[in-house]
Amino acid sequence: MEKEKKRNKGSDFVQGLFDGIPIGLGYLSVSFGFGIMAVGAGISVFEAFMISLTNLTSAGQAQGVSVIAAGGTLFEMALVQFIINIRYALMALSLSQKLDDRFTLPHRLLAAYGITDEIFAVCSTKEGNIRPKYMYGVILISTMGWVSGTFLGAAAGELLPSSVTSALGLVLYGMFLAIIVPPARKHFGILFTVLCAAMLSVICKFFLPFLSGGFTVIICSVIAAVAGALIFPRKEKDEEGEEADE
């Protein structure tokens, strides 16, 4: 009882900060790679910083930078962000079922900014309902890691030898592989979708070179995901138990 009362007084925020430390550290190093990538694509340090602050997402930003570098249209940019980030809608949906009553509309509007794969993972696996302050804590420390890493990568990236910066170009892709490989190993449907998308992407690169990177990603991922959903529809029970084998 006593403890519960104390918890209400604002240590929710501290708990959120604490739970978010691993995310913040992870983001720091990954966004360092993003900063280098952005500057390499001709984007200024300040612009890279602003992109990270306003977007807070790895895949969307990486692809966004290549759209900018290629001089793509704003329509392409919007479509690319839509397809790449549509997964957040699913996470937001799922997370909305877990919110505390204190999560009024203004809180929802604010906290929605911070729905990322990792923040979603931490919040959705937390016991009980989520309070606004807790989520703000997780978001704050994660965002600090993300923007400071971007700044450092963009600013110091130019000072580092090219052998280091070119190797750091792999950081984001390494993270992407770390996200897709473990579930692909466990679920045949994911493995199928992933291989299908990779194959289509290679085909586009070499046989449809007039397609820009952004559209290639959109076309390949939509076809692969539709194929995956048609051939390997997921059953209800798989939804929660990620570990359940097919």
Added chain:
Amino acid sequence: MTMAAYIIVMAGMTYLIRMLPFAFFRKKIKSEFIKSLLYYVPYAVLSAMTIPAVFYSTGSFPTAIAGTVAALVLAYFDLPLIVVALAASLTAFITGFFF
């Protein structure tokens, strides 16, 4: 096209995708197809973004391939994201001395 316009479109679209369902959606999606599709989309996107782009990410095929193989092996053994990401990079860096 100015940079500000790109950033506003990027940030606006990303925010709307997160905010609309978070703030306003109260029902549960019933369609098995839509649920499956939403489930597969992130993996498809990440895969299409990574292959073949990762092989060009370091400016040299041998280092990129070495880094990718390292990432695949470590990811296969379920190591944390950050370990896989940094090890891939380190492998490419070390391989760089030989090629």
